[in-house]
Amino acid sequence: SAVISQKPSRDICQRGTSLTIQCQVDSQVTMMFWYRQQPGQSLTLIATANQGSEATYESGFVIDKFPISRPNLTFSTLTVSNMSPEDSSIYLCSVEKRGEIGEQYFGPGTRLTVT
Amino acid sequence: KNQVEQSPQSLIILEGKNCTLQCNYTVSPFSNLRWYKQDTGRGPVSLTIMTFSENTKSNGRYTATLDADTKQSSLHITASQLSDSASYICVVSAGFSGGYNKLIFGAGTRLAVHP
Numbered sequence: 001s002a003v004i005s006q007k008p009s010r011d012i013c014q015r016g017t018s019l020t021i022q023c024q025v026d027s028q029v030t031m032m033f034w035y036r037q038q039p040g041q042s043l044t045l046i047a048t049a050n051q052g053s054e055a056t057y058e059s060g061f062v063i064d065k066f067p068i069s070r071p072n073l074t075f076s077t078l079t080v081s082n083m084s085p086e087d088s089s090i091y092l093c094s095v096e097k098r099g100e101i102g103e104q105y106f107g108p109g110t111r112l113t114v115t
Numbered sequence: 116k117n118q119v120e121q122s123p124q125s126l127i128i129l130e131g132k133n134c135t136l137q138c139n140y141t142v143s144p145f146s147n148l149r150w151y152k153q154d155t156g157r158g159p160v161s162l163t164i165m166t167f168s169e170n171t172k173s174n175g176r177y178t179a180t181l182d183a184d185t186k187q188s189s190l191h192i193t194a195s196q197l198s199d200s201a202s203y204i205c206v207v208s209a210g211f212s213g214g215y216n217k218l219i220f221g222a223g224t225r226l227a228v229h230p
Binding site for chain 1: 149156157158159160161205214215216220221223
């Protein structure tokens with residue numbers, strides 16, 4: 001299994017500011033994932049972060065808005081830039097165990113409210 | 116378009132009763148199907164993972180079924196407990212590529228177990 005922690009657990013931010021969310025894993029993993037979960041909605045993948053290379057973003061998400069860092073095999077950050085109320089969501093990081101049916105483990109999430 | 120639909124959207128049952136949650140999917144290619152439990156304020160936790168050839172899989176009081184022909188899955192909860200109150204998310208893998216699964220998430224069924 002993998003134990004994942006996120007900081008902060010929640011935050012209230014003003015429009016136009018940026019927030020950096022940290023994700024720490026208790027073991028080394030190649031791939032880390034960042035998701036957004038809007039109120040009452042399912043999880044949507046923002047990007048995949050591979051250590052040592054640029055993150056790969058899903059359709060509808062861009063690096064300028066959601067820059068990601070992956071400095072080592074146990075840590076990643078997601079920044080939500082120039083925030084608007086539409087960015088109010090829960091942001092989760094996750095890792096996946098190796099293999100085609102590799103189990104995916106999620107962090108507890110960061111609840112972001114933009115006013 | 117790959118989609119995962121869950122029903123009902125929400126459900127209230129009395130403690131000790133059984134319930135069944137439904138998941139229909141149109142995902143291609145299909146690799147595996149997962150059920151997750153998400154407690155309020157927490158990240159999703161895996162309950163079961165089933166491949167194409169598996170019809171039934173149990174995890175304690177949780178039993179998942181998969182009919183790959185009709186593209187349907189169900190999650191049956193036996194003898195419900197108050198701690199079962201959570202969102203249950205059906206997730207289908209649309210293939211394993213680049214070292215990880217491409218996951219399609221349903222919107223979840225919100226279950227409330229009342230004493």
